[in-house]
Amino acid sequence: MTSRIDSADVSTVPLYELEGVGFSAGSRTILPGLTLSIAPARIHGLVGPNGSGKSTLIRMLARQLDPTGGRLCFMGQDIRSWNPGDFARSVAYMPQFTPPAEGMTVTELVALGRFPWHGALGRFTARDRLKVDEALADTGLAGFRDRLVDRLSGGERQRVWLAMMLAQDTRCLLLDEPTSALDVAHQAEMLSLVRRLSRSRGLGAVVVLHDINMAAAICDDILALRDGALMARGAPEAIMKSAVLEELYGLRMGIFPHPGTGRPIAYVE
Amino acid sequence: MADALMGERLAESLAENLARERRSARPWLFWGAMALLAAALFAARIVLHLSDPAFAAPPMQDIGRVILTHGLFPRAAVALVSGAALGLAGLLLQRVLRNPLAEPSTLGIAAGAQLAMAAATIAAPGLMAISREGVALAGGLGAAALILTLTWRRGLEPVSVVLAGMMTALTATAASTALILANGDYMFSLFIWGGGSLTQQDWGATTAIATRLVIVTAAAALLLRPLAILGLDDAASRSLGLAVDTMRLMVIALAVWLASTVTAQVGVIGFVGLAAPTLAHLGGARTLRARMVAAPLIGAILLWLTDGCIQLTAGSNGERIPTGAATALLGGPLLLWLLPRIRMAEWPSLHAALAAGARSERPWRLVAVIVVACLCMAAVGLVAGRGPDGWTIATGALFADLLTWRAPHMGIAAASGAMLAGAGMLLQRVTGNPLASPEILGVGTGAGVGLTAVLYLVDDPGIGIQFAASASGAVIVLVLMLAIAARSGFGPERLLLGGVAMGALCSAVLTAVIATGGVQALALLRWISGSVNMAAPEQALLAGLAALALLAPLPFMSRWLDILPLGAVTARALGVPVRRSHAALIALAGLLTATAALFVGPLSFIGLIAPHLARLIGLARPLPCMAGSVLIGAGLMMLSDWLSRMVAFPYQLPLGLFAALLGGPYLIWLLGRGRAGAGR
Numbered sequence: 001m002t003s004r005i006d007s008a009d010v011s012t013v014p015l016y017e018l019e020g021v022g023f024s025a026g027s028r029t030i031l032p033g034l035t036l037s038i039a040p041a042r043i044h045g046l047v048g049p050n051g052s053g054k055s056t057l058i059r060m061l062a063r064q065l066d067p068t069g070g071r072l073c074f075m076g077q078d079i080r081s082w083n084p085g086d087f088a089r090s091v092a093y094m095p096q097f098t099p100p101a102e103g104m105t106v107t108e109l110v111a112l113g114r115f116p117w118h119g120a121l122g123r124f125t126a127r128d129r130l131k132v133d134e135a136l137a138d139t140g141l142a143g144f145r146d147r148l149v150d151r152l153s154g155g156e157r158q159r160v161w162l163a164m165m166l167a168q169d170t171r172c173l174l175l176d177e178p179t180s181a182l183d184v185a186h187q188a189e190m191l192s193l194v195r196r197l198s199r200s201r202g203l204g205a206v207v208v209l210h211d212i213n214m215a216a217a218i219c220d221d222i223l224a225l226r227d228g229a230l231m232a233r234g235a236p237e238a239i240m241k242s243a244v245l246e247e248l249y250g251l252r253m254g255i256f257p258h259p260g261t262g263r264p265i266a267y268v269e
Numbered sequence: 270m271a272d273a274l275m276g277e278r279l280a281e282s283l284a285e286n287l288a289r290e291r292r293s294a295r296p297w298l299f300w301g302a303m304a305l306l307a308a309a310l311f312a313a314r315i316v317l318h319l320s321d322p323a324f325a326a327p328p329m330q331d332i333g334r335v336i337l338t339h340g341l342f343p344r345a346a347v348a349l350v351s352g353a354a355l356g357l358a359g360l361l362l363q364r365v366l367r368n369p370l371a372e373p374s375t376l377g378i379a380a381g382a383q384l385a386m387a388a389a390t391i392a393a394p395g396l397m398a399i400s401r402e403g404v405a406l407a408g409g410l411g412a413a414a415l416i417l418t419l420t421w422r423r424g425l426e427p428v429s430v431v432l433a434g435m436m437t438a439l440t441a442t443a444a445s446t447a448l449i450l451a452n453g454d455y456m457f458s459l460f461i462w463g464g465g466s467l468t469q470q471d472w473g474a475t476t477a478i479a480t481r482l483v484i485v486t487a488a489a490a491l492l493l494r495p496l497a498i499l500g501l502d503d504a505a506s507r508s509l510g511l512a513v514d515t516m517r518l519m520v521i522a523l524a525v526w527l528a529s530t531v532t533a534q535v536g537v538i539g540f541v542g543l544a545a546p547t548l549a550h551l552g553g554a555r556t557l558r559a560r561m562v563a564a565p566l567i568g569a570i571l572l573w574l575t576d577g578c579i580q581l582t583a584g585s586n587g588e589r590i591p592t593g594a595a596t597a598l599l600g601g602p603l604l605l606w607l608l609p610r611i612r613m614a615e616w617p618s619l620h621a622a623l624a625a626g627a628r629s630e631r632p633w634r635l636v637a638v639i640v641v642a643c644l645c646m647a648a649v650g651l652v653a654g655r656g657p658d659g660w661t662i663a664t665g666a667l668f669a670d671l672l673t674w675r676a677p678h679m680g681i682a683a684a685s686g687a688m689l690a691g692a693g694m695l696l697q698r699v700t701g702n703p704l705a706s707p708e709i710l711g712v713g714t715g716a717g718v719g720l721t722a723v724l725y726l727v728d729d730p731g732i733g734i735q736f737a738a739s740a741s742g743a744v745i746v747l748v749l750m751l752a753i754a755a756r757s758g759f760g761p762e763r764l765l766l767g768g769v770a771m772g773a774l775c776s777a778v779l780t781a782v783i784a785t786g787g788v789q790a791l792a793l794l795r796w797i798s799g800s801v802n803m804a805a806p807e808q809a810l811l812a813g814l815a816a817l818a819l820l821a822p823l824p825f826m827s828r829w830l831d832i833l834p835l836g837a838v839t840a841r842a843l844g845v846p847v848r849r850s851h852a853a854l855i856a857l858a859g860l861l862t863a864t865a866a867l868f869v870g871p872l873s874f875i876g877l878i879a880p881h882l883a884r885l886i887g888l889a890r891p892l893p894c895m896a897g898s899v900l901i902g903a904g905l906m907m908l909s910d911w912l913s914r915m916v917a918f919p920y921q922l923p924l925g926l927f928a929a930l931l932g933g934p935y936l937i938w939l940l941g942r943g944r945a946g947a948g949r
Contacts, residue, residue: 064838088844099701099836103628103889112832116844120828148628168843 113167310577356568359542372542377437381412409529440933601774629887690902693876713871715746
């Protein structure tokens with residue numbers, strides 16, 4: 001708790017700072033060395049073709065993988081020096097494949113998000129209960145409280161995991177392809193939920209996304225990775241250009257404005 | 270999950286590297302060298318025999334020649350053909366069941382054949398005289414048929430098949446051991462035979478196995494194309510126009526025939542059927558055709574080499590260590606070393622969960638019901654019994670008399686059952702794997718190896734030393750197992766494969782020791798069967814105190830136990846100290862298992878069954894599930910204890926064995942019942 005930074009600093013200190021952060025497995029180098037920083041209270045989209053290192057990067061940000069080179073700081077402190085509890089109170093992470101939660105109800109799973117606050121032996125206080133209720137309400141799950149998680153649909157289950165992350169009450173959300181198992185309607189619903197929550201709670205978020213149009217629709221800042229290097233970065237308008245996308249995906253791409261909103265939409269030529 | 274995937278990917282790339290580097294001439298060189306080594310050992314044995322002064326003089330010369338032509342040569346030949354036969358049988362079974370763990374011994378085929386032969390030896394010796402092989406084949410086919418029937422509805426899903434196979438194997442082994450124990454000393458030779466002795470008097474076994482091998486090889490060669498297609502999934506095979514079921518049954522029947530012939534001729538030889546195809550694969554035999562050549566060859570070399578080593582260490586005065594036990598000694602470590610390096614990508618996923626019951630609304634009420642049931646069981650066990658003149662209800666003075674005798678029994682049974690169930694629950698939650706249990710992971714037999722060591726090293730060790738030794742054995746095995754499994758994020762495949770290897774390895778040590786027939790051997794045999802005949806009040810007190818002390822920390826770990834089944838990634842994301850919590854829980858599970866195993870032996874299945882039952886009746890949350898498992902474990906063990914005293918009155922069956930005989934079939938049935946009432 002001592003490492004918590006008071007609210008005046010939150011808007012200025014970057015969430016993450018990477019200096020030449022690299023990762024290699026055996027003889028294969030996945031990320032040669034990335035240098036970038038990630039600002040708080042904004043939504044960052046990680047995009048790029050398969051094998052570009054998006055998932056590896058987000059796993060390192062979540063401290064699930066240790067970088068094999070470079071320096072990775074979270075809130076101005078080396079990520080390794082955070083103790084597990086403090087880190088889990090600051091960063092919530094949803095893996096690409098969420099595990100089956102056999103025999104657990106929605107409320108029980110979401111309540112696990114309070115673990116970093118009460119620990120292995122601490123009491124589950126009224127404040128914990130309040131946070132769980134808030135998370136359920138914010139994700140529209142209030143009516144699902146006592147349902148079994150493994151009987152829910154894919155979209156609902158994804159919302160439950162998001163609710164668990166909210167109950168964790170962190171300043172940063174990391175989502176690894178949160179929409180990969182969902183149909184178009186649920187993808188849009190999930191992502192707009194992430195955007196709304198990030199805005200209303202002032203959360204920073206890093207989201208790995210496959211669909212460049214989805215990324216452009218919800219993100220403030222897009223990081224385009226290719227072969228483990230940051231190829232382009234900027235606001236959606238700056239990335240959604242045929243030249244940039246062609247270089248990113250190695251494919252001729254075109255752009256046209258959305259008939260309703262005028263947002264740029266990418267398509268394969 | 271993602272962690273497991275990552276591990277998988279790393280393992281894959283590692284295996285790719287390994288395979289690439291071996292695709293050159295190296296495997297040929299390696300196995301060629303192994304074959305040369307085996308041949309050299311054999312040559313040394315022949316030279317040793319020819320230079321033996323005992324056979325130098327004229328009258329003994331003929332005997333020397335007879336030993337050479339009817340003993341040594343056939344022995345080498347039988348090792349070669351048996352190894353090849355088992356390698357081929359293993360390859361065929363793995364292929365048609367699409368199951369990397371399938372082989373004659375994990376599927377219970379060998380144990381089924383062994384049980385049939387043990388039963389026939391006792392009940393119908395005439396049958397054995399007519400056709401040993403027929404009896405063995407009947408047993409093997411029986412086991413295979415049982416497993417297939419039970420798992421057919423689940424589409425022969427690999428995890429169910431292996432579990433049903435292991436249950437069948439362990440239950441059959443338990444039954445064979447019971448038969449041996451019940452029939453006294455003269456069955457001891459059967460135990461040695463059970464370990465797979467390659468000693469030969471003529472060429473009969475060699476020709477019998479060789480002809481079967483030739484026939485099955487020819488059949489398999491004819492079926493090469495359909496077999497290649499069967500490696501895909503069923504839907505794909507069907508759409509390619511293959512009669513999947515007929516084909517599968519045919520190949521299984523062939524493999525069983527081959528394997529039970531080997532069992533009938535030389536006894537149970539584990540591991541070769543598992544190791545040979547795996548080694549062939551690792552050696553770079555990619556196509557089915559290449560593997561069909563490589564697996565039998567590697568099997569033959571493995572067994573010949575092992576047998577050469579056995580003969581070398583035994584000298585000329587006849588060995589007592591069965592070769593079948595020794596193959597596990599060589600093959601077990603090999604498999605454990607290979608495990609993290611095996612490529613799993615083409616293997617079917619074993620992640621499917623087992624049937625779980627509908628979740629109970631009022632778990633604590635259920636727990637209360639179990640408490641009452643346990644108390645009733647204890648009361649029945651203490652009061653009711655069979656006397657010389659039928660059933661009696663003990664009261665008054667008789668009750669007081671019997672209490673001093675019955676109470677320690679019940680106490681030990683209840684405490685051990687509770688501890689095993691607790692350990693099983695811990696392991697299942699830590700690994701997120703419904704199959705993890707002290708029995709399946711070889712922890713119980715590990716305790717046995719520790720016990721063996723101390724029995725040999727210390728004269729008349731006290732119970733404290735025995736406990737320390739078996740506890741360290743159990744914890745070492747457990748840590749080793751989980752270290753291997755952790756490399757792949759606790760993937761069920763590796764954990765199971767490792768458990769099979771470890772269990773076979775430890776049992777091999779025990780079998781080898783028991784086969785020496787010393788004082789310690791009898792003590793160990795009694796321990797394996799889990800006999801509490803000598804239960805004294807002090808022991809009961811000790812068991813009870815140990816159970817209380819070791820189970821007391823469990824409630825404080827319930828939050829960990831809630832999160833850990835979700836996997837290491839989620840646990841880490843929530844700030845659970847993954848390594849530390851794993852270490853603590855695993856150490857506790859090891860201690861619980863070792864303590865219980867000290868009293869009731871390694872095979873009981875209570876550690877697997879009790880948590881299953883608790884889940885099945887709807888205890889899903891850690892705390893009620895914990896309480897339910899422990900109580901069910903205690904109750905089941907008390908039931909086994911009471912029944913083991915009543916069933917064959919006035920004789921008393923060993924408790925651990927009886928619990929296994931009670932639990933094994935139940936679990937097999939449970940598997941066969943499918944996933945009625947499951948969530949998805």
